Amino acid sequence: MKTLPKERRYETLSYLPPLTDQQILLQVQNVLDQGMIPGVEFEEEPNPTTHFWTMWKLPLFGAGSAQEVLAEVRECRSEYPNAYIRVIGFDNIKQCQTMSFIVHKPNNRAY
Numbered sequence: 001m002k003t004l005p006k007e008r009r010y011e012t013l014s015y016l017p018p019l020t021d022q023q024i025l026l027q028v029q030n031v032l033d034q035g036m037i038p039g040v041e042f043e044e045e046p047n048p049t050t051h052f053w054t055m056w057k058l059p060l061f062g063a064g065s066a067q068e069v070l071a072e073v074r075e076c077r078s079e080y081p082n083a084y085i086r087v088i089g090f091d092n093i094k095q096c097q098t099m100s101f102i103v104h105k106p107n108n109r110a111y
Contacts, residue, residue, distance in 0.1 A: 024103050027065040036089035037061055038069045040076050044083045073103055083105045
């Protein structure tokens with residue numbers, strides 16, 4: 001029996017192969033459809049004991065389409081190619097982050 005390759009797993013969807021841009025668009029559209037405010041965060045060395053990631057710009061309060069969010073993900077990816085990048089969803093009623101998922105893993109590093 002073969003096991004999964006050794007690598008860190010982070011949050012929702014991290015056990016799946018890397019998401020394509022089209023798959024990211026569908027997930028971001030789901031965030032928008034649920035009325036959440038999307039944001040993009042990155043971290044070069046995420047540690048399970050550290051729960052703080054760096055926010056890429058401000059949350060995208062005025063995002064009208066998933067394409068706008070994907071453009072920010074692409075920009076973050078090009079500026080920080082060696083960082084993990086995730087999209088988060090803020091619930092403006094609960095006033096907290098309610099979901100997140102990884103959209104970029106650098107070079108699929110093993111740990």
